[in-house]
Amino acid sequence: MDILNAIVLLLNFVVVPAAAYGAQLALGALGVTLIYGILRFSNFAHGDTMAFGTAMVILVTWGLQAMGISLGPLPTALLALPFGIALTSIFVLGTDRVVYRFYRKKRSEPIILVMASVGVMFVMNGLTRMLPGIGVNEVRFDDGARFLFSVQEFKAWTGLTEGLSLRVSQALTLIVTALCCWALFRFLNRSREGKAMRAYSDNEDLALLSGIDPERVVRLTWIIATALAVTAGTLYGLDKSFKAFNYFQILLPIFAAAIVGGLGNPLGAVAGGFIVAFSEVAITYPWKKVANYLGFEPDGLLQLLSTEYKFAVSFVILIVVLLFRPTGLFRGKSV
């Protein structure tokens, strides 16, 4: 019984939250890795693309709610998501046209594009904070049902001391991420356009010789990366809450995930997302209660790091990977 309690405790406080968080990081890291593979720079504006996109989704959600439209038990934001993606894509394609294309035509060094993306990041951040009703506030926009099943319900079913809950937002995150990954990998491996993207990522000059239009590939990459970013941001906001600054901070674990998996390698980005999330949650979780169930009597909380320092985990992972395996676990491009 104690073993079961320990397992349930672990599921409730480590496995389920880390899986949902990992899925959100994975979607974000997929966008970063695609842009790195095709446009050959680390896009620092990715976090704020997520923030801007989520803000758009929130505005559309409010509009839909005002019109009395909802999805029943599912959050209305899901209905607003396609609109958010479309609006953000237009904005991002605009930044490519105004900022990045100039440096691409000049064949500038990647670091120049990175710095340009820092500028874009600040602009997007400022714009997001100017949006009506969003600003610097913490916004909750999850409506519909809250739990698939709650702790109380779980305890009633099983009779265990410990309970397990699964929130709608968590389940939704896992399902939507699985669907996105499936669709993306199918697109990259089966479709003509997807293969053209991979070819361009592999060998730009040869892709050009083969008649692949680079501007088309670049546009498609921006749209896909934006769609993934806005989806990730919306799921993260539904799961926790929306605050523009948190999306700037989440950039670090997202980059850690992309680099752990191997920059430019989509499969690696997904794996990296879960590795970073599970490390972060496991290291900041107090293991005392689990140890108690397993028959140990520890003195302390068995918490390796307080939650305020969770970003240190991403930093350490980044440094270790860059020192010992710069191409990442799945052999992407070296940074």
Place this chain on the structure above:
Amino acid sequence: MAQTSTERPFLSATDMRGGYGKADILNGCTLTVEKGQIAVIVGPNGAGKSTAMKAVFGMLNLREGAVLLDGQDITALTPQERVHKGMGFVPQTHNIFPTMTVEENLEMGAFIRTDDCRATMEQVYHLFPAVADKRRQNAGELSGGQRQQVAVGRALMTRPSLLMLDEPTAGVSPIVMDELFDRIIEVARTGISILMVEQNARQALEIADIGYVLVQGANAYTDTGPALLADPEVRRTFLGG
């Protein structure tokens, strides 16, 4: 060149002058290839062999000279446009998509084609049985010789009328080299003209219908392959006796 001849060469690149910067690398270089012929460019290091081929393919701005393919002036076209006109180019290095399968490499070669390319793919597999067995494997995992075969196969996917090869045997073993030359002869027999730059001059001239010896960006000797091999002057200066 014999412009008055009724038999017009399939490719004629005449009096090419130009380079990458201020100094010219090509100083009046002329290359012609007849239909289904194998033309080989040889010469000492820095003679402008690869540059001459790149000029034919439009990767270099010519200050003077003209490139005609099947009688059509293509001097002003970009490399991509020349691919549409029937040129196929195999660069010396970075000539495959390493993380894509052999089959996908061939598919990408046929990217500009709107019709069904499976028949051409089967022809390529027939030509290179060694890579046909590895069609589901990533091209980057193949041996050097097999990679070259994939690279040539990729260029053949557009069904070019002129195939240009930049040192196809660089870095492969002598056995693989012989095999590759045999395949190139086979390609030429299907009516495709071949223009090739080669470091292994002696072996390449053996299969050449016409050989160009370039020195300092200009034609030094031009003759059939066997004739060049027999020429004591060419032997002494370029083939090491």
